[in-house]
Amino acid sequence: MLKMICLTAALGLALGSTATAADLTFDGRTARADTAADGGFRLQSVGQTVAIAAQPMRSRTDSVLFDALFALAQQEMDADRVDAIRDPAFNQGNPVPCDCFQTGERWPYVWTRDVSFAADLALARLDPQRTRQSLQFKLSPARDGHTPGLFVAQDTGSGGSWPISSDRVVWFLAARHLQDDPAFAEQTWQALQATLAQDRAAVFDARIGLYRGETSFLDWREQTYPDWTRQDVRFIGDSFALSTNVLHYQALRLAEQLARARGDARASQYAGWAAALATQIDARFWRDDAGMYMSYIGEAAHPVPYAKYDLLALSLGVLADVFPADRARRALAAYPAVEGGSPVVWPQEAQQPIYHNRAVWPFVSAYSLRAARRLDDAARIQREIASLMRGSALAGSNMENYEMRSLSVHVDEGALSGPVVNSPRQLWSVAGYLSMVLEGVFGVEADGTVAPKLPTALVPQLFGTRRSIELDDGQRRYILTRPRTLDGDLLVAKKIVRRGNTVTVHLVAQAAAGSAEPRPVASGSATAYAPATPAAPTPTARGTAWSIPIPTNHVLWRDGRAVTAASPLLLSDDGYQHCLSFTRREGALESLHSPTTCIGPQQRLRGSTTWNWTATKATRVRVRLRYDNPNGPINTGVTAAVKQLVVQCPGQPAQRASVVMPHSVGPQDSTAAEFDLPKGRCRFALEDGFNMSALAHFATYNGGKGGRDGALNQATVSALLIAPIAATDGDAR
Structure with missing residues (x-):
């Protein structure tokens, strides 16, 4: 009970009490929303006024700001609907006809991962036809005229794209929602067969049991990988990323499902591949000393653990059910939170500018919210809803990203300034906000099920003195009625009554067994930053052995395992190649690995x-x-x-x-x-x-x-x- 009261008090300070529910104040900045005569809203944030027209879907709560921001997200989704797309690197910058969703105000093109994550979050349910057309733009045959198959395009990227980047299978995360269209379902099946076969041959490591390639979405290498990958991405193509492997798992499960529906004998093969992959994901990415799943691990030659964690990978893994329940809860609770919400990576790199490093990305916060709902984590649900509202309100748009402490769209710190790149009405941010309202607050899932999991900490803001709040999606009205007592930290459905097009959900408070306050870390503290990456080991040949000096506070790793030894370490030449790296320890924190040095015959x-x-x-x-x-x-x-x-x-x-x-x-x-x-x-x-x-x-x-x-x-x-x-x-x- 005490915990619930503290959360409520904290939320009141951040989002405004019931008396000022139209206001939001954070980091010394205030946003305010008012209703307009035409049924729309007017949002006043830092130095700007945004007119918001009345929208097809409406929420009715005690917070004018909440209702206005929901309308703003719809308005921005509509602005991202285009009949042509363009990018300077394609078609000489000339328009390409496409009734699609563009990526954002500054990115008037369709990119595979952006549109796919946005579709999975909300677009597939809200505009299935345009979402299908956007996804179809990313399907392609080979241009030689004789290579069979239909493939998902991996966009331009690190080292010349696929298979250094290999997360194009995110396309299937979106496509799974749109299988009611027979023609698109057949395209999905054709693309699954060809793309999965190609990836199995090119990026699957049978000995490690994982798919190689870059972290999904985190594709500015030195922001999250060691700085020595700046000019050499070979390591990234050889290493294994949690997010990319979870996406392959999801694609394999979809392939199994579609194969069974078609009576295709490969269904059991896809199922076996998926099950084996899930086992390896849990075994290889779990780091017990941190209580979290690592963002990536080293290559097969040197499969070392990396002290880098990312929120998207963790959330995707929770949602795919590839983690055991106890580890999933522990990992989400252990993932740190800062003043502005949940940063997309942890820990931060002190010498990198703000982009993925030191940043909150709304679409990732929306996935974290989904994962928190899956695990009944009331504290994380509340934190992500608050973060999404703050960012959108203070910026006056659903921006691509924000600095993690202040949720500013730009912070001036000289060479470290950032976010380096940003865009208003970023498509996956818009979709993330819509997902937050539909699922995160009202509990309305894409399949029509209704399962609210609303933190009691949000009751003062959303209900005020109201008995109920409601969502009208243009087809149905969803009414949430509050209970008389709030003697728990999570409101869930006690009874659901359906009458015509109205669904009334009577809520009841309960203790959320999976809830734990996210580990708070001050963004400017030393505990937010990883130690500097050390230099590579420098072995010296001494007869039939190698002498390896180990500097103070360094850990030597050999063939993927830590070595406990005094300095210098003597390693006998056994006729095999062995690979070495260092990490640096500072208190409880560990650096990323040094470049790898291999010794032995070659x-x-x-x-x-x-x-x-x-x-x-x-x-x-x-x-x-x-x-x-x-x-x-x-x-x-x-x-x-x-x-x-x-x-x-x-x-x-x-x-x-x-x-x-x-x-x-x-x-x-x-x-x-x-x-x-x-x-x-x-x-x-x-x-x-x-x-x-x-x-x-x-x-x-x-x-x-x-x-x-x-x-x-x-x-x-x-x-x-x-x-x-x-x-x-x-x-x-």
């Missing part, structure tokens, strides 16, 4: 397409290519070179694996492939693969190579690097 075989190598005994080997790919900048493009490495050994069928050579700054190493070889001579050959420039979708791309001038999947290969490795290192567990 042979360099000169050549560009074929190589011969003789094994003196049966062994597992790790193989990389030495290459140069100058076909685009590190941060964008569609020309990551993707090849198939084929190994033919005596008495064995050919083995195949994909290797990726992302855009580079001079010569560097490719992603790795591993093979089990018998004794004797084996032949390695490089064959062509498939990258995003092969899709017809990119035929109008003019922002770099691989577009208007034709597909491009090339890199200059100078050598094959081959190293024997211990057969048990990193095996799936």
Whole structure:
């Protein structure tokens, strides 16, 4: 009871008491809403007045501000409806006809992950036809005319796009809501088969049991990955991200569902893949000392844990039910909160500007709200609703992102100023706000079920002295009636009465077993920032051993595991390659990993397409290519070179694996492939693969190579690097 009173008091200070429910004050700034004669609203925030027209859906609460912000989100959704899209990197910047949703005021195009997350949050239920058309814009056949299949396009991105970035399967998170249209359902099924098969071949690591590739949405590498990835994204393409793996899990479950509906025998295969993936997600990303799931882990050669956590990945995992219930509750409760809400990553990087780092993103807050509802976490529900309202009200728009302490759209800190990029009426922010009202407050799900989980802390703001509040979505009225007593921290449905188009939900207060106050951290405190990333280990050969000095407060990691040893550590040369890195410890905080240093035997075989190598005994080997790919900048493009490495050994069928050579700054190493070889001579050959420039979708791309001038999947290969490795290192567990 005391906890509920404290939360209510805190909310009253932030959002206004019932006497001033039209006002919101936060960080010394105030927003106020008034009703207008035409049934709309007028929002006055910092230095601006926003006129809000009457909208098809209306909420009626004791808070004029709440009702006005709901109308504002609808108005901004309508403004994002367009009949043509444009981007300077496509079609020479000329309009492309498309009855679509554009990404935001500053981003008048359709991007795969943006529209997909927005559709999953709210757009698929509110405007299914336009949402389908937006999603269809991101489907593409190959442009060579003979490669079969329909594929989801991975947008331009790190190192030349897919498969360094491999979260395009988020498209299926949205498409699953729109299967009532037969033509679109067939397109979804075709795209699932081709895209999943391609990803299984190119980014799935059978030994680790996970899909490789960049974190979903967190695609400005040094904002969340170590700074040494700024000019070398090979590690990102070799590593494993929680969010991207959860999205693959969801795509596999949809494939299972659609295959069963069609009587396709592959349903059991998809189900098996999904179940195995869920097991590995829980086993490999859980970090017990932090009580959270890590945002990403290292590559198969060195699968180290990383002390980086992200709210979208955590929320997606909760919603996909891939985490055990006790760990899910513990992880969401352990995820820190700051003054402005829940930051999208934790901890922050002191030398990075504000963007993903030190920021709140409304669409991620909306997913966190969904996850909190799934776990009956009243405190997190309340915090996310408050954060979404504050950001929208004070900015006068549903912005792309905010600085995490003040929820400002820009903070001037010299080189660290930010958010570096921002846009009003950002589509997924708009969708997140709509989701917050429909689901987060009124409990109305996309399938028509009604299951409110409303924190009692919100009663003074939303009900005031009213007996009920209501939502009119244009087809039905949903009325929530408050209970006489508020002797719990969560209001849930006691009885639901349906009469005609009116649904009345009688609420009752209960204690929320999963509720825990989010771990508060002052945004400017030392505990909000990770220690600086250390330099790489510097082994020195000493006869048949390696001497490795370990600096004070550093932890040495070998082949994915921490090593407890005095400095210097002596490692015997056992004939296998071993990989090393450092992290730095400062109190309870741990840095990101240093660059990786590998020791042990490695042979360099000169050549560009074929190589011969003789094994003196049966062994597992790790193989990389030495290459140069100058076909685009590190941060964008569609020309990551993707090849198939084929190994033919005596008495064995050919083995195949994909290797990726992302855009580079001079010569560097490719992603790795591993093979089990018998004794004797084996032949390695490089064959062509498939990258995003092969899709017809990119035929109008003019922002770099691989577009208007034709597909491009090339890199200059100078050598094959081959190293024997211990057969048990990193095996799936």
